[in-house]
Amino acid sequence: MLKNAQIGVVFGMENSDDIVQEFLVESHENLDRLDRDVVELEKHPSDREILASIFRTIHTIKGTSGFLGFRKLEAVTHVGESLLARLRDGQLSLTPERTTALLTMVDAVRQMLAQIQATGQDGNADHSQLVAELTRLQQSGEQQAVAEEQPQAKEETAALESNQPLSEECPPRETRAEEASASAGDAPAEDGHAREAARESIRVDVTLLDKLMNLVGELVLTRNQILQFTRSTEESNLVTTGQRLNLIATELQESVMKTRMQPIGSIWGRFPRTVRDVALACGKQVRIEMEGQETELDKTLIEAIKDPMTHLVRNAVDHGIEAPEQREAAGKGREGLLKLRAYHEGGQVNIEISDDGAGLNLGKVVEKALQKGLITADQAARLSDREAANLIFLPGLSTAEKVTNVSGRGVGMDVVRTNIERIGGTVDLQSTPGKGTTVKVKIPLTLAIVPALIVTSGGQRFAIPQVSLLELVGLEGEEARKRIERVHGAPVYRLRGSLLPLVYLKRELGQEKACEQSGGGEHTLRNSLNIVVLQADGQRFGLVVDEISDSEEIVVKPLSKHLKHINIYAGAAIMGDGKVALILDVLGLAQHAHVIEEGREHAAVEAEAKQAQEGAGERQPLLLFQHGANGRMAIDLGAVARLEEFSAEAIEIAGDQEMVQYRGQIMPLVRLADTLGTRHAPAAASEGPLQVVVVRAAEGRNVGLVVDRILDIVDETYALDRQTARHGVLGSAVIQRRVTDIVDVGGVIGSSRSGVASAAVGG
Amino acid sequence: MSMASQQFCTFVLQDEFFGVPVQQVQEVIRYQEMTRVPLVSETVAGLINLRGQIVTAIDLRHCLRMPRRAAGQLPMNVVVRTADGPVSLLVDEIGDVIEVSEDWYESTPQNISPKEKEMVEGVYKLDGRLLLVLNTKRALDIQEALTA
Numbered sequence: 001m002l003k004n005a006q007i008g009v010v011f012g013m014e015n016s017d018d019i020v021q022e023f024l025v026e027s028h029e030n031l032d033r034l035d036r037d038v039v040e041l042e043k044h045p046s047d048r049e050i051l052a053s054i055f056r057t058i059h060t061i062k063g064t065s066g067f068l069g070f071r072k073l074e075a076v077t078h079v080g081e082s083l084l085a086r087l088r089d090g091q092l093s094l095t096p097e098r099t100t101a102l103l104t105m106v107d108a109v110r111q112m113l114a115q116i117q118a119t120g121q122d123g124n125a126d127h128s129q130l131v132a133e134l135t136r137l138q139q140s141g142e143q144q145a146v147a148e149e150q151p152q153a154k155e156e157t158a159a160l161e162s163n164q165p166l167s168e169e170c171p172p173r174e175t176r177a178e179e180a181s182a183s184a185g186d187a188p189a190e191d192g193h194a195r196e197a198a199r200e201s202i203r204v205d206v207t208l209l210d211k212l213m214n215l216v217g218e219l220v221l222t223r224n225q226i227l228q229f230t231r232s233t234e235e236s237n238l239v240t241t242g243q244r245l246n247l248i249a250t251e252l253q254e255s256v257m258k259t260r261m262q263p264i265g266s267i268w269g270r271f272p273r274t275v276r277d278v279a280l281a282c283g284k285q286v287r288i289e290m291e292g293q294e295t296e297l298d299k300t301l302i303e304a305i306k307d308p309m310t311h312l313v314r315n316a317v318d319h320g321i322e323a324p325e326q327r328e329a330a331g332k333g334r335e336g337l338l339k340l341r342a343y344h345e346g347g348q349v350n351i352e353i354s355d356d357g358a359g360l361n362l363g364k365v366v367e368k369a370l371q372k373g374l375i376t377a378d379q380a381a382r383l384s385d386r387e388a389a390n391l392i393f394l395p396g397l398s399t400a401e402k403v404t405n406v407s408g409r410g411v412g413m414d415v416v417r418t419n420i421e422r423i424g425g426t427v428d429l430q431s432t433p434g435k436g437t438t439v440k441v442k443i444p445l446t447l448a449i450v451p452a453l454i455v456t457s458g459g460q461r462f463a464i465p466q467v468s469l470l471e472l473v474g475l476e477g478e479e480a481r482k483r484i485e486r487v488h489g490a491p492v493y494r495l496r497g498s499l500l501p502l503v504y505l506k507r508e509l510g511q512e513k514a515c516e517q518s519g520g521g522e523h524t525l526r527n528s529l530n531i532v533v534l535q536a537d538g539q540r541f542g543l544v545v546d547e548i549s550d551s552e553e554i555v556v557k558p559l560s561k562h563l564k565h566i567n568i569y570a571g572a573a574i575m576g577d578g579k580v581a582l583i584l585d586v587l588g589l590a591q592h593a594h595v596i597e598e599g600r601e602h603a604a605v606e607a608e609a610k611q612a613q614e615g616a617g618e619r620q621p622l623l624l625f626q627h628g629a630n631g632r633m634a635i636d637l638g639a640v641a642r643l644e645e646f647s648a649e650a651i652e653i654a655g656d657q658e659m660v661q662y663r664g665q666i667m668p669l670v671r672l673a674d675t676l677g678t679r680h681a682p683a684a685a686s687e688g689p690l691q692v693v694v695v696r697a698a699e700g701r702n703v704g705l706v707v708d709r710i711l712d713i714v715d716e717t718y719a720l721d722r723q724t725a726r727h728g729v730l731g732s733a734v735i736q737r738r739v740t741d742i743v744d745v746g747g748v749i750g751s752s753r754s755g756v757a758s759a760a761v762g763g
Numbered sequence: 764m765s766m767a768s769q770q771f772c773t774f775v776l777q778d779e780f781f782g783v784p785v786q787q788v789q790e791v792i793r794y795q796e797m798t799r800v801p802l803v804s805e806t807v808a809g810l811i812n813l814r815g816q817i818v819t820a821i822d823l824r825h826c827l828r829m830p831r832r833a834a835g836q837l838p839m840n841v842v843v844r845t846a847d848g849p850v851s852l853l854v855d856e857i858g859d860v861i862e863v864s865e866d867w868y869e870s871t872p873q874n875i876s877p878k879e880k881e882m883v884e885g886v887y888k889l890d891g892r893l894l895l896v897l898n899t900k901r902a903l904d905i906q907e908a909l910t911a
Contacts, residue, residue, distance in 0.1 A: 214815030460799065509801035559810075560819040561847050562903070566802055572810055572817045580798040580810040580817055 023064050030057045045094040055084040070122040073112045079134040080105040216256045223249040264342045265293030267306045278317040285335040292342035308416040312353045320357035320437050354438035360431040362388045389431045393417040452554045456547035458511030461581040468586035473531040480529035502542045503593040536590040568592050626709040632740040639745045641696050645689040671706045676728045767865040773858030777829045781895045787843045794837035820851040826902050863887045
């Protein structure tokens with residue numbers, strides 16, 4: 001049971017807010033229906049259907065409030081439900097007294113929901129009288145009650161006629177006269193307050209959002225045209241209006257785009273529960289870890305991957321992770337680990353689901369596939385391990401030893417793959433016997449907005465996602481001819497001493513013929529050469545293009561299925577002038593040009609391992625700073641947003657976290673000296689301002705790393721020695737002939753995560 | 764509309780008179796500037812921006828193995844709905860929407876080449892001319908086969 005408690009805690013901490021919010025929205029909707037139902041019931045007191053509907057609503061609220069730990073709400077709805085049950089079953093009949101009590105209960109529920117929304121608690125109001133009343137009314141001493149309440153009933157009728165169904169007996173109410181006079185003005189206000197939760201989020205059809213998105217795109221283009229006109233006019237009114245239109249359209253566009261993005265955490269939120277349930281059902285102990293919940297994805301994609309993700313998670317727990325005894329026998333901890341990871345890479349969203357279970361029994365998978373005639377013996381003999389592992393995505397293949405109620409009916413994995421491929425994604429499974437299985441899902445950033453570099457080739461514009469872009473090199477005149485050298489015919493360029501393979505975009509796209517006709521050859525006729533240095537899976541190459549234009553934020557749109565198979569395009573985008581530009585897929589392009597091999601991931605990983613082994617260097621711009629009296633540290637410059645100085649007075653404290661106000665945000669400060677510790681004497685306490693390295697953390701927030709003294713920015717080849725790796729430090733390297741620790745920015749921020757997170761909430 | 768008649772959106776391709784059922788047609792628009800897609804089959808004439816939606820334009824002349832349009836002859840777009848979103852069919856000229864009676868229908872004659880035969884579902888014998896019913900599904904399929 002301990003494991004449940006643990007999961008429960010994680011679950012409660014991370015998600016209770018969301019669940020409460022959902023509960024409030026749902027309950028307000030339910031209360032609306034309850035209102036209608038009670039009104040109906042007053043008209044038709046004997047209508048069982050309405051009673052049953054009210055019963056269901058109260059039952060739902062009771063169940064959820066119990067689950068969320070709102071004891072008072074649960075207590076009140078519990079007795080209400082009991083009363084309703086007896087009414088519904090015809091054991092009792094509806095008397096005005098009972099109607100009143102029920103309505104009082106509805107009011108009390110409403111009041112408690114408002115409390116929950118305001119304070120997160122169900123409040124201190126005393127409902128014991130109401131509970132007692134509801135309990136008393138469950139007794140079938142009906143006759144007596146009816147006799148007693150005769151005069152009351154008359155009043156009730158009067159109240160009903162004036163649309164005021166509440167009697168004096170309702171404890172929270174004032175006198176009737178006041179109520180009647182106030183009701184007209186009061187009711188909407190009260191209503192409005194109680195329904196804030198409902199109003200904060202409404203459900204909108206995604207197709208409507210799509211339509212809005214397209215319309216806004218059109219509006220932006222029209223705006224551009226109008227702005228063009230205003231430039232050639234003197235009329236100041238038109239110019240001002242044009243400028244306003246410009247601002248409004250831009251803001252509108254941004255907002256509409258945002259409506260479609262959701263963090264992946266919104267579907268992961270339920271997984272701790274899923275894992276607990278599945279683990280319980282199969283007698284396993286499983287811990288779930290999630291990373292990158294804030295990774296944003298288009299709403300339609302979120303919807304589309306919900307089911308496949310759930311299936312993969314259930315599968316991992318059901319089939320991947322072993323029973324505690326088995327794990328112990330295999331020398332692992334009793335508790336299995338399921339890890340979810342999401343991150344953006346190369347214009348795609350990657351999601352990894354890994355378990356540390358037994359891994360796939362490849363022999364069995366192949367055997368099953370053979371048995372079911374899904375592959376031939378010949379094919380089976382030629383399968384690589386990875387191919388064999390991916391056989392489980394074939395329809396009709398399930399390796400589960402027994403069919404459980406959780407998964408293993410053989411309809412799962414192929415459906416997972418179909419669903420993911422339908423949205424243009426890919427699934428890949430890697431499994432190491434005894435060590436575990438990792439399923440890697442890659443989804444395109446459909447509709448996501450990405451910064452891209454616009455280049456021209458053969459008179460056509462193309463967009464290159466900025467994520468793969470390293471730098472731009474421009475060669476003029478003589479240089480353009482001289483600096484391009486050939487290795488056995490293949491063009492290369494010496495980029496700071498190392499050879500950069502060159503790829504001519506025009507040639508790759510087969511645009512050369514057209515261009516020769518119009519008079520532009522390779523680089524012989526040109527007197528300038530533009531090289532876009534790109535990186536695809538750890539491999540650099542230079543893409544030679546005709547022209548380099550600006551970088552722009554583009555909205556990635558998928559290509560129709562007719563074009564999907566050409567993997568050098570990642571999609572298309574509509575440019576500012578309304579024309580369509582293709583987005584290049586850097587990986588696909590690199591493969592097409594044979595700059596990298598097809599089995600690129602393996603190659604890249606191996607190359608990395610090799611590099612680490614040989615101690616061959618890595619070249620990366622670094623920010624050097626002093627740490628302690630004699631220590632030196634460095635941060636990858638790529639992670640650095642800005643360097644700032646703050647005076648000591650600017651530091652404020654929230655919780656026990658140091659903060660500064662920075663660009664309208666609250667930025668938490670992390671003192672590296674404290675977080676990483678100084679092994680040497682600390683630097684002499686400096687009187688001057690704090691030197692702060694601003695790094696980007698999740699969700700566009702900044703975190704300031706306070707360092708002792710910023711020294712330099714270097715771009716050196718260095719070999720990372722991981723022997724000195726420790727918390728917050730990736731390892732050491734010799735930089736500028738001195739041993740320097742390389743800071744693990746993610747690790748440092750992560751270690752003070754609670755503080756950073758609380759700042760996010762507080763801000 | 765009687766049971767035995769159907770409405771067709773008509774268009775001309777190299778002097779031949781074609782039609783697709785009106786229900787399949789989303790809209791008809793004049794020539795749109797297109798973005799060519801390098802490396803893809805010639806059947807795909809390019810991509811157009813249809814009010815913010817990127818739509819693939821299929822050159823029906825290429826599908827039907829007709830000669831290219833003369834330079835300067837700008838094609839029109841018949842945008843049809845498909846399961847995968849709208850696709851634009853490039854045609855020479857747009858005709859009227861006409862109503863035809865099922866009595867005038869006949870299946871495609873045997874003497875046209877098998878490939879093109881697949882593209883034509885059947886023929887309506889109108890007064891003085893023949894209306895060829897385009898098999899849109901097939902037109903888009905062939906195009907896939909060509910590019911694959």
